[in-house]
Amino acid sequence: MNFAIVVHGAPYSSEACLSALKFARAVLESGHSINRVFFYHDGVHTANSLIAPPQDEAPISEQWQEFGIGNNIELIACIASCLRRGVMDETEANRYEKSGSNLASGFTISGLGQLIDASISADRVVTFGV
Amino acid sequence: MSSILFVFSRPPHGSINAQEGLDALLMGSAFTTCSVLFVGDGLMQLVSGQSTDDLGTKNFSLSFGALKDYGVTGIACSEPDLVARGLNKDDFLIEVETLNAAGMQAFIRNHDKVLNF
Amino acid sequence: MIVHTINKVSALGLCDNLVAEDDKIILLEDGVYLGLQSLPFSVFAIRCDVDARGLRGLLAAQTEVIDYDDFVHLCTEADKVCSWF
Secondary structure (H helix, E strand, O other): OEEEEEEOOOOOOOOHHHHHHHHHHHHHHOOOEEEEEEEOHHHHHHHEOOOOOOOOOOOHHHHHHHHHHHHOOOEEEEHHHHHHHOOOOHHHHHHOOOOOOOEOOOEEEEOOHHHHHHHHHOOEEEEEOO | OOOEEEEEOOOOOOOOHHHHHHHHHHHHHHHOOEEEEEOHHHHHHHEOOOOOOOOOOOOHHHHHHHOOOOOOOEEEEEHHHHHHOOOOHHHEOOOOEEEOHHHHHHHHHOOOEEEEO | OEEEEEOOHHHHHHHOOOOOOOOEEEEOHHHHHHHHOOOOOEEEEEHHHHHHOOOOOOOOOOOEEEOHHHHHHHHHHOOEEEEEO
16 A cells, blocks of 8 residues: 655654654555655754754654665655745755755655645555644 | 545644645645635634734735635535634635534545645 | 544544544544543554653553554555544
8 A cells, every 4th residue: 555644743843753754664664655755834844954963862854864765765845845944955045045955865845746646646645743 | 536635723824834734725726626624723714804914924814715716616614613613604705614523524534535734 | 434643632622523433543642642531432542652651551441552553554444544733
């Protein structure tokens, strides 16, 4: 069975981001697949490469990166949510003349259509809200 | 093609959840059959006369008038939550169907996917 | 059958009259506090959230503690998943 996963919560600010990661791992370990993970609302903070948690706390963003890259799963951060919150790849940083980009590797910035497309094509869509 | 039910449960302006939910609904309606159900304080998104000039946030409530043009015809709210807030349908910006518990359960059953905001 | 997830106590008020008789409720995050009381639904609570909050011995008898793989399995059995937060 194919799952779409939607994440609304920022790492550390809420548990949603961590719950979604646990769920995503369990989906694959159960022999199912994930068509896309869509980060929306404050969830896009997960894609911020500048996050530096204390050493005794889980590096949640890095864990998502490893999960996405290691399992070849699309991690999409909503562009409108990203721009409001200052998460940018190089293209957007240049477009808006910002001093730097901060999109973590493994993440892609794209539009809301990706949420709808993932929801339509998946067998199940599960949202982790805040 | 999967139909999607959008469920809005947050009041407007206190957070951006409601506005970003509406953005998702408008996008969804370009792809597939979409409906929307307002529950809890989500009903407050529909109250007419919202004026955000002094607040400095976007008055996205004006976009609800465009839902029909976007092809969103299933627009419903929770009747118990409407009554609990002392509201009636005349307080709303747009025409909304009120559903009791059984009606809402059927509304959810009749869509393939649910996206909550 | 629909799986409803609830991640905070206040979110029960959003969905308590939307849950049909054969639906299942999964409590996660702060939603697990709802597992302390008896609810008129079929209720599951995520183990790591229960344990993190020290609730293991305090849950109502009806609250069934499950892991994330059980959560996934319940989703596959359901027609759809509805998330309340």
